[in-house]
Each structure stands twice: as structure tokens, then as C-alpha cells.
Amino acid sequence: MTTDVSAPRQDGLRARLLALDCRAFEAVASRHWPGADRFLPRLSRSANHGVLWFAAAGAIASTGSPRARRAAVRGVASLALASATINTLGKRSVRRARPMLDSVPLIRQLKRQPITTSFPSGHSASAAAFATGVALESRGWGAGVAPVAGAVALSRVYTGVHFPSDVLAGAALGAGAAFAVRGLAPTRTQLPSPGRPRADAPALPGGDGLVLVAEAGGRADERTKALREALPLAEVITCDREAVPAELEKAAARARALGVCGGDGRVNAAAGVALRHGLPLAVLPGGAPNHFAYDIGVEEPRDLCRAVEEGGAVAVDVGRFASPDDGDGLAAAQGRTEGIFLNTFSIGVHPELVRGRERWAHRLGDRPAAVLAALRAPRSAREPMTAEFRGRERPLWLLFAGNGTYHRYGLGPGRRLDMADGLLDLRIVHGGHRPRARLLAAALAGPAVRSPAQASLRLRGLRVDGVSPGTVVAYDGEVTEVRGALVLDKLPEALAVYRPLPTTG
Secondary structure, rough: OOOOOOHHHHHHHHHHHHHHHHHHHHHHHHHHHHHHHHHHHHHHHOOHHHHHHHHHHHHOOOOOOOOOHHHHHHHHHHEEEEEEEEHHHHHOOOOOOOOOOOOOOOOOOOOOOOOOOOOOHHHHHHHHHHHHHHHHHHHHHHHHHHHHHHHHHHHHHOOOOHHHHHHHHHHHHHHHHHHHHHHHOOOHOOOOOOOOEOOOOOOOOHHHHHHEEEOOHHHHHHHHHHHHHHHOEEEEEEEEEHHHHHHHHOOOOOOOEEEEEHHHHHHHHHHHHHHHHHOEOOOOOOOOOOOHHHHHOOOOOOHHHHHHHHEEEEEEEEEEEEEEEOOOHHHHOOOOOHHHHHHHEEOHHHHHHHHHHHHHHHOHHHHHHHHHHOOOOOOOOOOOOEEEEEEEEEEEEEEEEOOOOEEEOOOOEEEEEEOOOOEEEEEEEEEOOHHHHHHHHHHOOOOOEOOOEEEEEEEEEEEEEEEEEEEEEEOOOOEEEEEEEEEEEEEEEEEEEEEEOOOOO
């Protein structure tokens, strides 16, 4: 007959751990920190239902920095996952009673004692989840939030509502939730930046030779002020929106590098001028949207300033569209409609969807904004457009072309990792009844999914015939009209754009 000695050993270890947990609780409960008796209970109450962290997320996002906004969203998403996990699994798995309050001074005790089980600490989980989520996106903001999160976790023991092990377990679960969110939506630092092919661009110490044109007002004023401080030799011109194209032409005549501060529409105009004059382009995001700058890797003034001083640049493709024939042989008399696009080109109802998506993208992200825009599709879109391509006439609700291949990672927004792949990322939503249903299905599925409602393919060029007169197309937020034939192609590696050099070591 054999005797199992492992069970008594396990029971003894469990008893020692529980005793250690109780001694640690008593040590914190009996210790007095000046000012903590009033501060920590208030801090603990402020974290009820995540109120403290939602307020912190709002404050972080209000700074206007793209990285800060992403950090705030990631922190809230991590908190939500941690709270759901704690409330559905954690509290129901271990039925542990709350500590006895005999050794806790009355002034520290919460006015309303929790009635749920003690293990694990939900407040600690939320604090750790929010702080870790913020830190994964922005180390600076994470360093600012971490002490507050630590104080909230400490307050749960100090006020007598949790044992130390409850707090440690909750913090571990919260941090795990933040990493789980990162697995679903990777941070930008996890994804490779478009670093190839390298382009020749002059290094401009102090910004000497850079002439940057900015639309006056809004966030651009703040951005150009930071650029002036970092690059004192750069020339910065501010003007009204209507004057930006003319000022860009003037600036190109005397610049070694042409700069622009604004949204994608202003960047498109600057890219055309830079191409004509053979100049490298410096892009400082200062409007909305800023997809091109963000895909290049320039989010803040310091990113652009470092690239300009180091001479870091990449060659990017430029998308091009043209309507060379209006269908009646009158192109020579009336002129051809043509333009370039750095981000996207669309025809059909998509121009209206673009406006709706861009209105909400900075708050919700690209995919949720696209879904919302599809739900609010124009009521006037009753009949699809008809166009002929690849020798066949087809009804279409929209045709979308991206300048480069867009990739999606989990729940994250689409992003281009190679700005010089030579491809147009085409997405077609077929004609049919119930346009909202088809557009919504396409928005939810994403461009990589083939379905009866949509098709996705990648080509180097495309010709579409039979476009009706007055058909509106959108390119980088701008709009124009085309008719007859429409040709889409690319200028491979045609534009040199400053971006920070990858760090090594």
C-alpha cells in the first residue's frame, strides 16, 4: 500500500501562502502614509466602473497627437477586455471572502463596501490593462499613467477591500488583456515601415533649403511652430486654402526640398508640384485625413525634422488617372481630365462614402468609419453605374483603387507596408439591388475577401470604358468629373519623400 504525500505538501504550501498573504495585508493595513488616508480612498472610488480611466483616455486623446489617440483607444479596449474577463470568469471561478476590516482604520474604509468575491481585484485588472495598453502604443504616455495605476492597485489593499494576492492576480490578468488586444490589433511599431527603396534626397541641417507651405489655422499652426523651432533655417509659408497651389509653385522655384503641412488633399497638390520640378517632398501632417504621411512613417514634427536633417527618404509610386477620350472624339478640343493620387481613387458611390468615412475615421478608425459610411449611404443611389472593362459591360456600385497594396492585421485598420510595389489595389462592389447591404458587406469583409457582392484584385493598370458624362470620381479627398474612357496606371518610384531612417541596434 502506497501513501500519497503530495496532497499534504500542497495543503501545507497553500496554507503558508495564505498566511503570507494575510501578513502582507496586515502590514499594509497597519502602516500609515502621510496624506494617504484621504487620498487613496478617493482615488479608489474614482476608478469605480472605469470612470478614472475613461477620463484619462479623453485627456490623452485631446492632445491631438495620432500616437496619443491610438494609445487612448488601445487603453480603453484593453480595459474593456479585462473587465469582461474578470466579471465573467475571474469572480466566478474563485469564491474568496473579503478581508476582515478589524485592522483597517475607519477613515480608510470605503463608505460602500464591495459585495462581490475578493479574488481577483477588478480595479487592479482595469488599472493594469489601461496602463499596459497605453504603454504598448506610447511609452511616454504609459510612463505617465503607470504611477496612477499603481496607486489604484495599492489603494485596494490600503482600504481593506482586497488581499495583496487579489491585486497581483488582477494586475496580471489586466496586463494579459492588453497583450491580447495587441495580438488582435498590432501596434504600429510591430509592423515594418515602408523603408525601401531608398531615395536620394539632400540632408538639410537646420532645414536649410526646405520651403514648406502650410494652410493657415487649425492644427497646422501648432505643427509648423514645432517645425520652426527644430529647423530654424527652414522657410515656412502660411496661407489660405485657396492660395496653397500657387504658393507651392512659387516655393518650388527656390527650394532644394518642397514641404507641405496639411491633409491628404494638400499633399496631393504638393506631390504634383514636386514631380514637375524634380524635388523631394517633405510631408508634415496637419489636417485630416493624413493617411499618406502616416503610412510613410511621419506622424509628428520630430519625425519629419529628423528625416530632413539626416536625408532619410524613400521612393514611392504615384497613382495616375486620365480620361483621354470623352467618347465623341472631342478630347483635343475640350482637354483631357487627368490627375494623380497618392492614396486612393474611386468612382461610383464611393466618393460619397469617402467623405463619410473620413469624417469619422479619426475618431473610430478606418474600418468602423467605413461601416458607418456604408450604413449612411446616400438614398439617391438607386441605380448602379454601368461601365465596360475587360471587354464586358458591368453594373457597379463602386470601383476603388489604392496606390499600393493595403494590408489588414486582425481588427486593425488597413495600412501599406510597401509604397513602391507597382500595384493598384482594386476593389469592386458589383451592381444589384439593395446597395446599402452590398456596401455594408464590402465594408465589413474588407478588400481581401471575394464574395458575390465584391471582388478584389491587384493590377498594374486598368482601362474602364463607357463611363457616363458627369460621373464623379474622388482622389485623395478631391473630386472631379470624367466621361467616356478612364485609364488608371502608376508612375513607379516617381516621388522621393522624406521619412525617418530606421533605427539600428
